[in-house]
Amino acid sequence: MKRKHILLAVLLLSTIIFSCKKNAVQNIAEPINGGAQLKYFNFALNAPIINFYANETKVSAASSTTGVESATAGVAYAAVYPSTNAYSIIPAGTYDFMAKRPSTATVDPNVVIATLNKQVADGKNYSIYLSGLYNTTTKKTDAFIIDDVLPPIDSSTAYVRLVHACYNANAFDLIMKNTTTSVETLVGTNVAYKTASNFTKIPQGVYDLILRYTGTPTNIVIRTAVSVIKSNTYSFSLRGDITLPYTGTVVNRPFIDNTPNR
Template sequence: MKRNYILIAVLLLSTIIYSCKKNAVQDISSPISGAQIKFFNFGLNSPVVNFYANNTKVSAASSTTGTESSTTGVAFAAVYPSTNAYAVMTPGTYDLKAKRPSTSTVDPDQVIATINSTLADGKNYSLYTSGLYNTTTKTTDVFVVEDALPAIDSSAAYVRFVHACYNANAFTFIMKNTTTGIETVVAPSVSYKSASAFFRIPMGVYDLILRYPSAPTTNVVVRTAVSVIKSNTYSFSLRGDITLPYTGTATNRPFIDNTPNR
C-alpha cells in the first residue's frame, strides 16, 4: 500500500511540473489584469538599454509569453517583448526609463531617456526611444502612445502608423495592395512622436509607402511586400535618418518597422 501512495504522489508531481512548462496550454478566456506596455529602442545610434519603471527593471521581467529579454539589454531597432505580447505592469504613474546595463563597459547604469507616464488598468501602451542619441549629454528623445486596440476582426486586420523619425516632417501613410494596385490612405498626416488610430484593412500583401502631404505623389520611404493577416493588429513605425536613402542595408537608413500588437 505504501508503494501505491508513493506512485500516486509521483504521478501528481509529474502532472504539476508538466502543466507549469512555458508551452503548456494557458487559459486566455479572461482579459489580463493590469496595464500592458511594449518598449521600442528606436533612438538613432542609441546604445543597448534596459527599460525601467521607476527603479524596477521591466525589460527583464517575464512577458505574457513567459520569455525574457537578453541579459545584455534591448539593442537599437529592437522591441521588448519581441513577440506580439506586452509586458504587464501594475497600473500607476511611473518614471519610465531607458538605462544602460550595469554590466556595460561604457557608461554603466547611465539613464539615456526618462518620461513620466500614467498607465491605466486594462489599457495598452508603447514607449519609443527616438531622436538622435546625443553623445555629449548621453540622452535621446522618448515618447509614449496609447495602443487603443480594436476588437479582433476575423474578416480583416487593423494597422496604424507611428512616426519615430526625428528629422522627418509629418507623413501620409499609404498601403498599396500588390495584387490590385489599389492605394489606401491609412493616415493622412502623422507628425513626429505621434501615432495614427488603428485602421481596418483587408487581408493581403501590401507595399508600405510614406509621402509628404505637400507632395502626395512622391514616395519618400517604401517597404515592399508586407503580409497583413486577418484577425491581427499591427504597428508600422518609422525609424532612422530621413536624409539617407531607404534602399540598401545601412543600419541608420529610414525603415518602416513591422511589429504585431497581437
C-alpha cells in the same frame, strides 16, 4: 516540521541577499492579475544597448545563466520588447519609465539615457519609444509614449496604424498598395513626429508600405511585400535618418518597422 521551517527561512534569506548584489540580475515585474500592458522600442539613432525600467523595477531583460546582468544583452537599436505580438504587464500607477545602460556595461554603466513620467491604467495598452538622435556628450535621447487604443478583434479584417519616430522628417501619409490588385489605400494622414495615426481596417493581403509627405505625390520611404493577416493588429513605425537613402543595408537608413500589437 520545525526543520522544514528552518530550511525555508534560510532559502528566503539567501534569495534576498542574492537579489541585493550590485550586479545581480533583477527580477522583471512579478506576474499580476490585470494591470497595464506596455511595449518598448529602442528607435533612437546610435543609441546604445539599454534596459527599460518602471521606477526601479526592470521591465525588459535578457536571461542570464550566471546571475550577473549582461553588459551586451538588452534592447539594442531597432529592437522591440517584447518582440512578439504581446505586451509586458505592470501594475497600474504612475511611473518614471527609464532607459538605462546595463550595470555591467564597460561604457556608462547605469546611465539613464531617457525618462518619461506616465500614469498607466488597468486594462490599457501603451507603447514607449526611444527616438531622436542619441547625444554622446549628454548621454541623452528623446522619448515618447503612445496610448494604444486597440480596436476589437475582427476575424474578417486586419487593423494597421503608422507611428512616426523619425526625428528629422516632416509629417507623413501612409499608403498601402496591394501587390496583387495595385489598389492604393490611404490609412494614415498627416502623422507628425512622436504621434500615431488611429488604427484603420485593411483587408488581408500583401502590401507595399509607402510614405509620402502630406499633400505630395512623391514616394519618400517604401517597404515592399508586407503580409497583413486578418484578426491581427499592426503598428508600422518609421525610424532612422530621413536624409539617407531608404534602400540598401545602412543601419540608420529610413525604415518602416512592422510590429504586431496582437
